[in-house]
Each structure stands twice: as structure tokens, then as C-alpha cells.
Amino acid sequence: MPSFHCITYGCQMNVNDSAWVARALIKMGWKESGMETADFIFINTCSVREKPQHKVLSMLGIIRETNPKASVAVAGCVAQQMGEKLWEKNAHVRLVLGSDGIAHAPEAFEKIAKNPKLRLSYLKFTKEFPNRNPELDFFKNILVLPTGTVEESTKGNDTRAFVNIMQGCNNFCAYCIVPYTRGRQKSRPASSVLAECREWLERGICDLTLLGQNVNAYGKDNAGDTPHFVELLYEVAKLDGLKRLHIVTPHPRDFCDATVNAYKELPVLAPRLHLPLQAGSNAILEKMGRGYTNHDFMRLVDKLRSARPDIALSTDLIVGFPTETEEDFQETLRIMKEADFIASFSFIYSDRPNTRASKMQDKINPKVGLDRLNRLMELQNELGEKWLKSRVGMETDVLLEAKSAKPKYSEIKDNDIAVETIKSAESLNGDSDATSWQGHDTWGNTVNLIIPNRLNYKAGDIAPVKIVTAKKHSLLGELK
Ligand code: SAH
Ligand code: SF4
Ligand code: F3S
Numbered sequence: 001m002p003s004f005h006c007i008t009y010g011c012q013m014n015v016n017d018s019a020w021v022a023r024a025l026i027k028m029g030w031k032e033s034g035m036e037t038a039d040f041i042f043i044n045t046c047s048v049r050e051k052p053q054h055k056v057l058s059m060l061g062i063i064r065e066t067n068p069k070a071s072v073a074v075a076g077c078v079a080q081q082m083g084e085k086l087w088e089k090n091a092h093v094r095l096v097l098g099s100d101g102i103a104h105a106p107e108a109f110e111k112i113a114k115n116p117k118l119r120l121s122y123l124k125f126t127k128e129f130p131n132r133n134p135e136l137d138f139f140k141n142i143l144v145l146p147t148g149t150v151e152e153s154t155k156g157n158d159t160r161a162f163v164n165i166m167q168g169c170n171n172f173c174a175y176c177i178v179p180y181t182r183g184r185q186k187s188r189p190a191s192s193v194l195a196e197c198r199e200w201l202e203r204g205i206c207d208l209t210l211l212g213q214n215v216n217a218y219g220k221d222n223a224g225d226t227p228h229f230v231e232l233l234y235e236v237a238k239l240d241g242l243k244r245l246h247i248v249t250p251h252p253r254d255f256c257d258a259t260v261n262a263y264k265e266l267p268v269l270a271p272r273l274h275l276p277l278q279a280g281s282n283a284i285l286e287k288m289g290r291g292y293t294n295h296d297f298m299r300l301v302d303k304l305r306s307a308r309p310d311i312a313l314s315t316d317l318i319v320g321f322p323t324e325t326e327e328d329f330q331e332t333l334r335i336m337k338e339a340d341f342i343a344s345f346s347f348i349y350s351d352r353p354n355t356r357a358s359k360m361q362d363k364i365n366p367k368v369g370l371d372r373l374n375r376l377m378e379l380q381n382e383l384g385e386k387w388l389k390s391r392v393g394m395e396t397d398v399l400l401e402a403k404s405a406k407p408k409y410s411e412i413k414d415n416d417i418a419v420e421t422i423k424s425a426e427s428l429n430g431d432s433d434a435t436s437w438q439g440h441d442t443w444g445n446t447v448n449l450i451i452p453n454r455l456n457y458k459a460g461d462i463a464p465v466k467i468v469t470a471k472k473h474s475l476l477g478e479l480k
Pocket of ligand 2: 177
């Protein structure tokens, strides 16, 4: 049987798609192996900025040198964007799978494995949500991914799951390539979403994330069997065994009062929300075509805080959008403080082909962009650290995910309680009888703690924890 290796760039959608492809190939009897030895290499790509796109092209060169016999499949957004042009300079690329084409990956791999001369591309957008072939029933029986299949972001893959509810985007924000690479919005039928959620829950996963480019526009494309987003939310929230529910990514403009209210009524909805602001200046928001002002955004934040006083917000921000002045940028800093984001993904504006912004005048000098990015990250670090410190003393639930390296006394010397906690946990039954665990609290903070083995905790369990200290990017807790 052939061997394969997966490389994944880009957003959670890509991580999820790669995980599905890996499960499917393993089900077909293929073996996972390293990049230097695999017969087939699957690269799932991102073109949201210029850098990740370049990474893909240089990775194709690295593969040609380190594993010249391998056949390569390029999937995802760069594949959709470049299509069969990828074949021109890359003799080893034999499969090009666009955003909707990924659903054909298993059969396409089988075909090119059988016929070494064959090259295939699947680039057409489908009209409906590209459901994965149900006859093949790949989903069943293969839940846990072999390690290393998709990097970092799948840590905790056997305790949390992401369920795609839609594909594509209709917004055409001026800077964004996604509507071109992922196509128009297509909602997945609710019956299919609920069936996948049930599958995960039956297998003991209790933490689900509903995933899409613009989740709260779900159903607006009016494909059959798609209720309003908020109805879907309530349906999922009712499922047995569900302990935490997240949504990624909602659009501030599409955030209706009923969804805000869901944060009040559904305790299972995690009190952590990623809400992309992009920019704080109204002039820039308007040029971006985001469909809200900074005032609208702050009103939404206030409504969410009234509905759920403990809600913590994170965001996406772009600096250096064409025409952005220092005053515009100051508005971004101001709104960041007002909204009190606990974390943000921030980017320097990058020109993308076909987008409206790429045709705009008054591009910002990259040095100015970098300076703004640094200042923005400085503020974000302050806000993030302040947030973590505010958690100290709180009692919370932690979903245990993986055994972790023991926290070192030297790193936490300044906190006597934390040192005492670790010492006492270790002395309970001697050092080897306690395990150091890593997990997440309901706000998505990483929490480390030591638990005596006799308590029989395992990955996927939820432990009651008191936070004893805040580190730069994570928390240290003690079992309650
Ligand atoms: N659908 C999501 C975002 C998808 S892209 C949303 O609307 O929020 C992820 C992030 O990449 C965006 O939120 C934006 O901050 C950033 N981004 C997209 N296009 C970009 C560009 N041309 N230059 C810099 N950052 C960009
Ligand atoms: Fe891109 Fe805007 Fe769609 Fe998000 S909402 S994917 S930023 S076009
Ligand atoms: Fe990138 Fe495509 Fe996701 S451009 S961010 S992989 S939708």
C-alpha cells in the first residue's frame, strides 16, 4: 500500500480538511510516513496573504530535492487560485484539488496511484455544500489522527472536534481573496451537521466548534434544509454529551440579537468569542467594505457583555490597509482597548490578486506597516497579560487534553502558592504518581496542572480547577 504525508497551511478549515483526507487514506489502507519517504505528499494550501502562498511554492522545490520520487497533491486555496498552472513548473504535482475538489481526494489518490502517468485536477465549484462521499463512510471508526498528520493545531484532536457548517463567502471584503478561492457561500444541510456532531459526541468528544468563513450567515444562501444560524445553534446545543460549544468565525455585521441572546440562554456556548474587527477607523472600515462602523462594533460588544458578563473576546486586525493614516491606526488601538480583546491575530495588509484593495491608490510603505504591527502587538500583549492575571484565584473547568512537561519551579519562583501546589501534588504519592496535564478552560486559556494518578483522570475528562498563577501565555492551576 502507498504511503503519504500531509502538510497543512492556513486556517482551521484547512486543518479540518487535511484531517479528513488523512483519515480517508488510512481507511483505504495507506500508511502515513515522513516527508522524505512518502510516495504521495498532500499539501493543503492558503493564499490569504502573499507569504503563505510563497511558502507553498518553495515547499514544492524542497520536496523535489528531498524526495524526488514522490507525487504531490496540491489542495485548497492556492490550488483553486493557480489551478493547472501549478503543473507548468512542477512535474511532480499530479493532483490539483480546489476548495470543493477536496471532497474527491480519496478517489483521486486511488486513481493516480494506479496509473503513474495520470494527472488530475478538480477545480469546479459545486452548487451545493460538497458533502463527503457517504458510501465510503470514512468518518466511522477512524477518529483519532495519527500524530504528526497535521501540525500544532490538531493538538487535543481526540478531545475537541470542528464541524464544518458552511463553505465559501459572499462578502468580498476589499482585501480578501477567500470569496475567489473558496467560492460562494454554501450552507451544509442541518441534518448533516447534526449527524456529524452526534458522531463526535457518541465517541466521547464533548467540545465542538461550528466552523465556517462566516458562520452567522449560515442558511442565508437558502440551500435546502438550512434553518437560520441561531436555530442550528439551539439544535446543536441540545445534543446529549455536549459540554462546550464554540463558533468560528462570525461576522460582526451578521450578528443578530437572537444570537446575542443565545449567549445568555445557552450555558454550553463557551464565553469566548472570536469577533474580527479588522480596523478601528470608520474610513478604513468603509473602504474595506465591512458593513459596520466602530460604533456598531462596540454596541455589539456591549450587548454581548450584557448577555454574558464573563464573555472574553478575541479578534483579527489588519494594519497598513491602503490610505491608512496614523490617526486611522490610533482608532484601531483605541477600539482594541475599549473592546478589551484578550488576544488578536494581526496582519500587515498584503495585496491579493483580483481584490478591490489591490487596485486602490495610496498603498502604505511596508516599514510603516511593520511599525504599526509592532505597536499593535505591544498593546495586545499588555491586554493579554492583564486578562491572564485576572484569572488568578478563579475556579474553572479544564478539559484535559495532553500530558505536558512538568512546570519548572524556576519559572514560577515568584509565586509561592504555585510552587506549593506543585510540591504538594507531587508529594501526595511521590513524584512518579502524579501527572502533569495540559488542557483548556472554557475561555480557551491553556492551563497546566498536576493531578495525582490515583484519581484516574484521562484525556477528554473535565477537571475542576483553581487558577493559582498566570504565566505569559498560559495559566497554572490546582485541582479543586
Ligand atoms: N472569514 C474570516 C476571515 C478569514 S481570513 C472573517 O471574515 O473574519 C483570516 C484573516 O486574514 C482575516 O480576518 C484578515 O484579518 C486577514 N486577511 C485577509 N486578507 C488579508 C490581506 N489581504 N492582507 C492581510 N490580512 C488579510
Ligand atoms: Fe474574507 Fe470578508 Fe469573507 Fe472574511 S467575511 S472570508 S474577510 S471576504
Ligand atoms: Fe487561507 Fe483559504 Fe483559509 S486563503 S485562510 S486557507 S480560506
